[in-house]
Amino acid sequence: MESKLPEQLGIWRLGSSLCANAAFCVSFAQPVDAAGSPRWDYAMKVAMRPEDRDGITGSLTAGAQIRHPNVVPILDGDVSGAWPYLTMPLLDGRTMKWHLSSGPRKPLPVALWLIRQICQGLGAIHAAGWTHGDVKPDNVIVGSNGHVTLIDLAFAHRGTLDQSAPFRGTRQYAAPELLVNASAGSPASDIFAAGRMLWEWLARVETTNEQVLSPACELVECMVDAAPENRPSADEVTAALLRLEIDTLGEHIVPARPRRAA
Numbered sequence: 001m002e003s004k005l006p007e008q009l010g011i012w013r014l015g016s017s018l019c020a021n022a023a024f025c026v027s028f029a030q031p032v033d034a035a036g037s038p039r040w041d042y043a044m045k046v047a048m049r050p051e052d053r054d055g056i057t058g059s060l061t062a063g064a065q066i067r068h069p070n071v072v073p074i075l076d077g078d079v080s081g082a083w084p085y086l087t088m089p090l091l092d093g094r095t096m097k098w099h100l101s102s103g104p105r106k107p108l109p110v111a112l113w114l115i116r117q118i119c120q121g122l123g124a125i126h127a128a129g130w131t132h133g134d135v136k137p138d139n140v141i142v143g144s145n146g147h148v149t150l151i152d153l154a155f156a157h158r159g160t161l162d163q164s165a166p167f168r169g170t171r172q173y174a175a176p177e178l179l180v181n182a183s184a185g186s187p188a189s190d191i192f193a194a195g196r197m198l199w200e201w202l203a204r205v206e207t208t209n210e211q212v213l214s215p216a217c218e219l220v221e222c223m224v225d226a227a228p229e230n231r232p233s234a235d236e237v238t239a240a241l242l243r244l245e246i247d248t249l250g251e252h253i254v255p256a257r258p259r260r261a262a
Helices: 050-065 096-101 108-127 176-180 187-202 210-223 234-253 257-261
Strands: 012-020 024-031 042-047 076-078 085-089 140-142 148-150
Touching: 012 042, 042 050, 050 076, 050 085, 096 140, 096 187, 108 148, 108 187, 108 210, 108 234, 176 187, 187 210, 187 234, 210 234
Parallel strands: none
Antiparallel strands: 012 024, 024 042, 042 085, 076 085, 140 148
């Protein structure tokens, strides 16, 4: 396969590159009939090697069955040509990895809210019979208004993987069963990864109040339990996080003691 992308794929014109690696290139895109428009409101992901065609195919198949505000919508795509591609909206925001490593510290309820949105998206993915397969901060976009979008369905799979399946995903967020048997991926594996991310947030929140942190830490322990069958479902985690958000809001919205006295 050539290394230089064509200027047009399907009904889309490709713009400058957003990010690229050996497997995929993500570029700005716009409809062909928008020639001359300064707006590039879409992003196109293109497989750079024949062996990466499956990632585009999987994303298109999963995207056709999953519709949720916290999961990136797949608008169009094609795997029949020399350049398998998919098109999605261009998301405004930064990755959760940036927020965890470089962004400002956040109040505990905000951190809980961000992870809750991930779990809401996972709930929709799991309800449709799919496993995301690569939940990690790099695959979460946080908008300027705090809206969270779970992206990259390249490793999504339905049901049980074949026993010969190779490891796919990111080891730092991989559940222990995946490190033993790569075919053991399941919705519970996604929950483990979300639990790891929640733990990272708890290390960066503004509060050190053990009374409000302890319940969140207990939830993390459940989410990262070594036994997949002991982990809560995405819907159960969503409900638990919502309760914790409400319980911890008071620490951040109640006026400080000197202000109350005044």
